[in-house]
Amino acid sequence: MKTYIVATDLSARADRAFRRAFSLAREHGARLIAVSVVDDTLPDAIAARLSAEMVSELDRLCEADADSGKVDYETRVLLGVPSKTIAELAREEKADLLILGIHRPRPFADTVRDTTMQRIIRLANCPVLLVRDPATKPYQTVLATVDFSPACAAAMKAAHKVAPKAKLVGVHALHIPYDGFLPAGGDVQFRAEAEAALTEWREAQKIPESLGTFSIDTGVLNEVISSAIAEHRPDLIAAGAHARAGLVRYFLGSFTTRLLHDPPCDVLVAPPPPRVER
Template sequence: MPKHILVATDLSPRSDRAVFRAVRLAREHQARLSFVHVQDDSLPDDLLAVRQASAIEQLERFAAHVADGLDYSLLPCIGSPAATLIETIQDQAPDLLVIGVHRPRSLLDEWRETTAQRVVRMTDCPVLVVRAPDDHAYETIIAATDFTPAATAALNLGHRLAPSARIVPLNALHIPYEALLGAGGAVAMSTNTISASFRAEAQDADSAWRAHHALPIGLGHTLFPEAGPFLAVANAVTETGAHLITVGAHGRTGAHRSLLGSVATDLMRNPPCDILIARPIA
């Protein structure tokens, strides 16, 4: 269970959901809670001083109200938001970062990373991206899995955060060239054969995964929808009423964006519900 939770807030109503979820988790796990607010240093110095003083006062009032009775601290910072947050994580070494969804930026979203994506890419810290209001516990979790250590680490962390939640593993089956094969006669038989082959291979991987990894007791049967990963997860969230998705961040931390993994990247950019991203424990 987490002993230290770091929550990032820009003091906007959009980020309040992340704060309330972090406070809930801190209470449930008796964890220490740190509030970090980064004032962008691109402002003129005179305006920056006024903004920072106001932000600190607002942060103090807000934290005292929502975190009453908790062991908490305030970390007001000045700097580039993403870079400063990464430095804070490296300095504080929290067990979990909680952050809200990013602001929509139209065409810029196609080219620029969100703060959460950059944090996951550049640090080992697990990240919980909060989309939904904190009016419920995590009762159902969709665990996106490709049976790798990263996906397993995310699933197990989700279980530690919400030990009473039902966990439904999901492995999306992407059938190559399925649309080109058509749906008639011998071609349909070929499509069914290919689909069955991919499903059998995935089921074998699932059996090996369950046999060789420490997984939560009572883990549900794995779903094998035939769809792209994002669509498969989004549909499963709708069908099950899930409140949380877990997904692994592939590869090592580093400068190249491909190290994050396309599934984690897509889900973090437009999550159907809250999403937890983690790397394997070294």
């Protein structure tokens, strides 16, 4: 049986993450854990009062779903540092998916340090679904950013599990340096190399032809993805947390970081699969 976790700070848009979490849990027959975290540096009396209030609010959010009785769910309020505590819970429960609502914007603070949401994604060992929009229907179109990394492949596969009936479109941005100075047809070699890399990546990551369609578009990454969003109007974007494994496992890629700051729709971020020791 799958295990999903929905984590919330009980902010104004918490209901969106809860509705999507219950919808997915119901659709996939998953067990659902609804969790909120109380800062463990608070005085004991205040922490105890907040915990009791959070339990009531979590129960209210869960019961607000019309079909909550059809989902095997439980609520938990934990003490600790939110990002670390939620990531540890996901690891302990062997969660298949961690579901979060968008964070409260803090224009200055968000420019100088990670948000709690970003820290959770960095620490989590499972895919994380960031819910921005009201969960009024199943996902229809998934746009996957393709950078030929294991994390990108993991995000695409996770998105397919979350939305198996959705149309999936993969887009790779081919940046050609000094393309304005190239002669006519001078980009042919760059495109051929990118197409070969795409084929090699799909074979290495075992991505079947049936999973979706892929395109290689020339241009700067942000512009290519913006054009793809305008063309396909996705309701879910899938992205790898980081381009490579190893030490950079603990850092989000720059594009993913920008995407999380101002998501155009729901976003699913996945870490690369764990290395297999030989």
